[in-house]
Amino acid sequence: MSTLKGSGPQTSDAPTPEDAFHEAAALDAREGEPPHGSGNDGPVLAADGTPLKRSLARALRAQKMRALALIAPLLIFVLLTFIAPIADMLFRSVENQIVRDTLPRTVEALADWDDTSGELPDNAVFDAAYTDIFLAAEYKIHTRLGSRLNYELTGVSSLFRKSGRGLDDIGEVYLDQLEDLDENWDEALPWAELMGTADSVAAYKAWVEAEDKARENDEDFNDPIPAFEMRDGIADVLPRTAEMYSRFAEFVRVEDEDSPFEEEPWTIVLTRLYEDLRDGDVSSYDGPRAEMLKAADELVDSPDFQTADLKSTFEEIDEDWMDLAVWRTIKTYSPAYTSGYFLNAVDMQKTPDGPALRDEDERIYGLLFKRTMFMSLVITFSCIALAYPVAYLLSTLPMRTANLLMILVLLPFWTSLLVRTSAWKVMLQQQGVINDVLVWLGLVDDAARLVMINNQLGTIIAMTHILLPFMILPMYSVMSTIPPTYVRAAKSLGATNWTAFWRVYFPQSVPGIGAGSILVFILSIGYYITPEIVGGTTGTFISNRIAYHISSSLNWGLAAALGTILLAVVLILYWAYDRIVGIDNVKLGG
Amino acid sequence: MAVETQAVKQPIQFSAPVVGAAGGFAGIFVGAANGSVLMGLLLGFVILAALAFVALAVLDPKLEKTFKLVLVAVMAVAGYLLGGLPGLVVGAIFGWFFGWFIYWIGMGRHRVPLPPYLTSGQVLWEYSFRVIAGAIFVFLITPILVVMPLSFNAEDFFTFTPEMLRFDPEGYSLKHYRDFFTSSEWQQALRNSLIIAPLATFLSVSFGTLAAIGLSSEHVPFRRAIMAILISPMIVPLIISAAGMYFFYSRIGLQGTLMGVVLAHAALGIPFVIITVTATLVGFDRSLTRAAANMGADPVTTFFRVQMPLILPGVISGGLFAFITSFDEVVVVIFVGSAQQQTLPWQMFTGLREQISPTILAVATILVAISIMLLTTVELLRRRSEKMRGMSPG
Numbered sequence: 001m002s003t004l005k006g007s008g009p010q011t012s013d014a015p016t017p018e019d020a021f022h023e024a025a026a027l028d029a030r031e032g033e034p035p036h037g038s039g040n041d042g043p044v045l046a047a048d049g050t051p052l053k054r055s056l057a058r059a060l061r062a063q064k065m066r067a068l069a070l071i072a073p074l075l076i077f078v079l080l081t082f083i084a085p086i087a088d089m090l091f092r093s094v095e096n097q098i099v100r101d102t103l104p105r106t107v108e109a110l111a112d113w114d115d116t117s118g119e120l121p122d123n124a125v126f127d128a129a130y131t132d133i134f135l136a137a138e139y140k141i142h143t144r145l146g147s148r149l150n151y152e153l154t155g156v157s158s159l160f161r162k163s164g165r166g167l168d169d170i171g172e173v174y175l176d177q178l179e180d181l182d183e184n185w186d187e188a189l190p191w192a193e194l195m196g197t198a199d200s201v202a203a204y205k206a207w208v209e210a211e212d213k214a215r216e217n218d219e220d221f222n223d224p225i226p227a228f229e230m231r232d233g234i235a236d237v238l239p240r241t242a243e244m245y246s247r248f249a250e251f252v253r254v255e256d257e258d259s260p261f262e263e264e265p266w267t268i269v270l271t272r273l274y275e276d277l278r279d280g281d282v283s284s285y286d287g288p289r290a291e292m293l294k295a296a297d298e299l300v301d302s303p304d305f306q307t308a309d310l311k312s313t314f315e316e317i318d319e320d321w322m323d324l325a326v327w328r329t330i331k332t333y334s335p336a337y338t339s340g341y342f343l344n345a346v347d348m349q350k351t352p353d354g355p356a357l358r359d360e361d362e363r364i365y366g367l368l369f370k371r372t373m374f375m376s377l378v379i380t381f382s383c384i385a386l387a388y389p390v391a392y393l394l395s396t397l398p399m400r401t402a403n404l405l406m407i408l409v410l411l412p413f414w415t416s417l418l419v420r421t422s423a424w425k426v427m428l429q430q431q432g433v434i435n436d437v438l439v440w441l442g443l444v445d446d447a448a449r450l451v452m453i454n455n456q457l458g459t460i461i462a463m464t465h466i467l468l469p470f471m472i473l474p475m476y477s478v479m480s481t482i483p484p485t486y487v488r489a490a491k492s493l494g495a496t497n498w499t500a501f502w503r504v505y506f507p508q509s510v511p512g513i514g515a516g517s518i519l520v521f522i523l524s525i526g527y528y529i530t531p532e533i534v535g536g537t538t539g540t541f542i543s544n545r546i547a548y549h550i551s552s553s554l555n556w557g558l559a560a561a562l563g564t565i566l567l568a569v570v571l572i573l574y575w576a577y578d579r580i581v582g583i584d585n586v587k588l589g590g
Numbered sequence: 591m592a593v594e595t596q597a598v599k600q601p602i603q604f605s606a607p608v609v610g611a612a613g614g615f616a617g618i619f620v621g622a623a624n625g626s627v628l629m630g631l632l633l634g635f636v637i638l639a640a641l642a643f644v645a646l647a648v649l650d651p652k653l654e655k656t657f658k659l660v661l662v663a664v665m666a667v668a669g670y671l672l673g674g675l676p677g678l679v680v681g682a683i684f685g686w687f688f689g690w691f692i693y694w695i696g697m698g699r700h701r702v703p704l705p706p707y708l709t710s711g712q713v714l715w716e717y718s719f720r721v722i723a724g725a726i727f728v729f730l731i732t733p734i735l736v737v738m739p740l741s742f743n744a745e746d747f748f749t750f751t752p753e754m755l756r757f758d759p760e761g762y763s764l765k766h767y768r769d770f771f772t773s774s775e776w777q778q779a780l781r782n783s784l785i786i787a788p789l790a791t792f793l794s795v796s797f798g799t800l801a802a803i804g805l806s807s808e809h810v811p812f813r814r815a816i817m818a819i820l821i822s823p824m825i826v827p828l829i830i831s832a833a834g835m836y837f838f839y840s841r842i843g844l845q846g847t848l849m850g851v852v853l854a855h856a857a858l859g860i861p862f863v864i865i866t867v868t869a870t871l872v873g874f875d876r877s878l879t880r881a882a883a884n885m886g887a888d889p890v891t892t893f894f895r896v897q898m899p900l901i902l903p904g905v906i907s908g909g910l911f912a913f914i915t916s917f918d919e920v921v922v923v924i925f926v927g928s929a930q931q932q933t934l935p936w937q938m939f940t941g942l943r944e945q946i947s948p949t950i951l952a953v954a955t956i957l958v959a960i961s962i963m964l965l966t967t968v969e970l971l972r973r974r975s976e977k978m979r980g981m982s983p984g
Contacts, residue, residue, distance in 0.1 A: 063809050070804030071816060074797040074860065082823050082857040085834030092837055386726050393723040407965070408727045414961040414968075415734055416918045418938040419954040423733035425942060426740060426951070431749045433736055442622035468730060497712065526827020528921050533942050543829035550833055550925065560837070563830045574825050 137164030166317035171267020341561035391475035413469035454536025478512025613638025658689035790855035798863030824861035846928035859912030870904025
């Protein structure tokens with residue numbers, strides 16, 4: 001067997017099926033030579049008579065499956081609890097369905113509008129917006145869209161809030177006139193009779209009678225209101241009215257848990273009725289409430305019937321509707337996926353001429369990213385500067401002393417992050433320990449205590465301390481493998497102390513510096529807690545901004561885009577780390 | 591063996607100025623505290639140089655012990671006259687240090703641990719280097735040490751009160767500890783932490799150990815990719831994990847539930863379990879499981895009776911890492927949890943941001959004590975596992 005070793009990777013401890021597998025392969029490769037222990041040239045057979053190669057392959061496959069079966073539960077767990085959230089965040093950074101979902105008709109109508117023409121969109125767009133915003137307001141989702149678009153154009157939020165209330169004005173014009181003609185136009189039941197099937201109306205009337213009777217007899221009556229059904233023919237006579245009324249009926253049933261038999265319709269239904277009566281002909285209609293409808297038709301056709309102009313009503317609600325920027329924003333953000341959040345995250349915005357940088361005073365994220373990078377670099381370098389002597393000392397001292405001193409490194413490593421952060425808050429404040437000691441020593445005047453917290457300095461000091469063990473440990477593990485004889489040899493060959501260190505020792509310690517630096521840098525660019533507590537306003541990182549967008553400004557898309565950029569940076573660094581150190585070589589606690 | 595360096599008495603022309611320089615340096619601080627830096631520097635130099643001269647050139651070397659004791663007493667009294675009770679302590683420390691320093695330099699004891707061929711410049715550099723490294727150790731440990739006495743503050747301050755500096759018992763109290771143990775908020779937070787962390791640890795250890803055993807087998811397809819996925823919770827910055835989990839868990843209704851926090855923390859703890867357990871498995875002799883199977887043990891028995899006892903140290907230390915990860919974690923719990931899941935670190939975080947109360951320092955001290963215990967456990971386990979690895983064949 002030993003002669004065949006080296007034909008493939010062998011296990012270090014004991015033979016496995018794979019050893020034999022490699023062996024069989026090697027045997028096959030040595031064609032011409034007679035195989036071990038057999039006189040003929042046939043394939044080597046296992047005990048059960050199958051060719052050895054096949055039976056080994058089967059054993060190997062079984063082992064693979066077993067290994068995968070052991071890994072599978074954890075893999076699925078991590079995929080569900082961790083990878084899926086990250087994927088969700090990536091998705092949210094481009095997802096923009098809210099505009100399309102809330103304003104479907106407007107988005108469609110705006111597609112034909114040329115946003116560079118300098119003219120307002122035509123009446124069809126205003127009509128679509130009327131319907132969309134009216135519906136959104138009824139479903140109470142117009143403010144959500146408002147705040148979404150407000151991230152792109154300030155003021156849209158209040159515009160939508162006002163419009164949600166104000167759009168009733170259009171329908172009121174028609175409602176008032178029709179109500180003067182016949183009060184039934186503002187009643188629930190006549191509308192239901194006009195729109196619903198005869199059966200459902202009859203069922204409702206029977207239900208009302210039953211309820212009245214029960215009330216007279218003081219009995220409990222808990223039967224549900226009969227369901228409302230749209231009549232088939234009515235859509236031919238009054239197409240737009242029927243469409244809007246059926247939306248209304250569904251809304252009343254699902255959202256209000258009420259019935260259109262008992263709720264008078266939205267004002268927009270009357271607007272649609274007016275349009276149907278103006279454009280269509282109802283003289284042939286002979287269903288329920290035909291009289292009422294015909295009278296209304298006559299009124300509408302009469303010359304002194306007042307109509308509401310869509311555009312001017314929008315203008316009355318808010319002048320901003322006459323602003324091209326509003327319409328442009330809606331059009332720009334109408335696709336279901338947008339690069340807008342990412343552009344925002346790098347201080348750019350969408351304009352009719354394509355992406356462009358924001359105004360100088362609105363650029364904050366570039367500054368924050370730069371600051372995060374800069375401060376992380378400063379922290380990394382201060383960690384290198386502080387960790388190098390310590391790691392060197394630990395690696396040269398005798399084992400016992402080194403182990404004792406190692407405790408001083410490991411204790412901070414194991415201590416809660418919050419404890420260390422609060423300790424630095426105690427140390428660095430103006431009435432804190434460091435200032436007190438300096439004042440007591442007379443090095444600093446009591447009136448001129450140093451400001452070391454709530455600025456960049458505070459963040460750098462505290463984070464250097466917190467991340468220092470992450471630098472010392474990899475450096476130590478590299479330095480303890482450097483043989484001291486090399487430096488001695490260099491010195492005995494005439495090198496000065498400096499040359500011996502710089503040309504012989506230092507190059508060997510570089511892998512440790514690299515590993516520690518990447519680790520510290522990766523950790524520091526994503527830090528949140530410490531900058532939040534000791535960083536004030538100038539010492540905060542991009543992660544604080546992400547947290548702000550998630551919990552305060554609720555601009556989740558932007559938070560996701562910022563997070564995605566940060567993640568990309570970290571993954572690139574991680575890849576580099578894997579290249580330099582290898583994931584498998586990550587060591588914990590020395 | 592290297593040649594031992596002998597302690598040789600140094601000439602007084604060398605000892606006195608060196609000790610004097612150290613005295614001058616100390617004098618700067620004493621002088622600054624008392625009004626004049628220059629006076630302090632000069633006086634420090636002169637006094638210490640004179641003391642060194644007396645000790646080394648005038649007195650009999652046999653009087654070393656007596657001289658040291660007298661120096662401590664004199665310095666302590668001088669300190670008391672200059673700065674009251676804290677001055678007394680500082681003075682005594684100065685006295686002890688210089689007593690030792692004078693003889694250390696004067697009798698050439700400082701050269702003993704170093705190779706005999708070093709020049710004086712190299713000796714100086716060697717010791718300055720140690721002082722620098724010592725200062726860095728002080729930087730590492732001071733913040734943790736400072737928290738402890740402050741947590742016994744009788745006042746609601748985050749800083750030392752004059753009473754505390756006078757070592758007046760009035761200045762110390764256990765009231766912040768009392769606060770911690772009686773406040774319902776803190777107790778609720780402690781309870782939450784003690785519910786969430788063990789559950790999360792249990793999840794990550796049970797899944798993680800199985801997977802680590804699977805991963806340690808040689809025939810795993812896509813080993814690198816799987817490893818990268820399993821390690822990723824440790825690599826991705828917490829704020830990004832927190833954001834993603836917040837978005838995703840609110841989609842599926844886990845946001846703001848105990849379950850959500852436990853799952854999130856379990857995911858964060860898994861890399862630590864995987865890393866420590868795979869490291870232990872490297873030293874595991876797999877012929878043992880085969881031997882067990884050979885003798886008729888089924889895989890479950892083999893796992894619990896043969897493999898598990900041998901890799902237990904790794905599993906436990908992985909579990910401790912997972913526990914501390916969850917117990918310490920703030921960012922994810924802030925986003926994924928709701929007020930009902932407020933944990934100890936979260937409560938500390940809000941405390942630090944909003945109402946600053948020294949109760950936080952009491953909690954911090956308790957946590958430091960816990961982490962010392964954990965550190966000791968992990969260290970003992972590591973040694974045990976190394977010892978066992980050394981014993982097993984191969």
